[in-house]
Amino acid sequence: MVTLKFLSDVHLYPNVYSEKILDERSSRTARKLGFHTTVKSKPLIIDYLKELIREREIKIHSPKILDELQTFVNMPNGKMAAQYGSHDDCVMALAIATFGCKMFPATQVWEKMVTPWRGKPIIKNYNPPRI
Secondary structure (H helix, E strand, C coil): HHHHHHHHHHCCCCCCCCEEEEECCEEEEEECCCCCCCCHHHHHHHHHHHHHHHHCCCCCCCCCCCCCCCEECCCCCCCECCCCCCHHHHHHHHHHHHHHHHHHHHHHHHHCCCCCCCCCCCCCCCCCCCC
């Protein structure tokens, strides 16, 4: 969260995922940075990743992700996670990334990218192209 806030506020980087949420206390809308995995969103993103794998619409070359996918299970309590002693960070990152591609197809992202950059470059001596 700190990294996203830094990119957004200090560098004015425009491509940080955010959601508008309603603050129930003040009845105002607020901007929430990043993708928040919840009991509602996790099944959606994992099911979409399963669909991509099942339909062979994604090819995974990373041995680490393949290893994590083999230990990613439905727990007895109904949650989806890595088996005890294993990790699922890469699976979750892939699931979020693929779901993001579904929600924001490349044409929408490209249209946003060709608008003039409003912020300072993140990398010193880097000048983004003027399109």
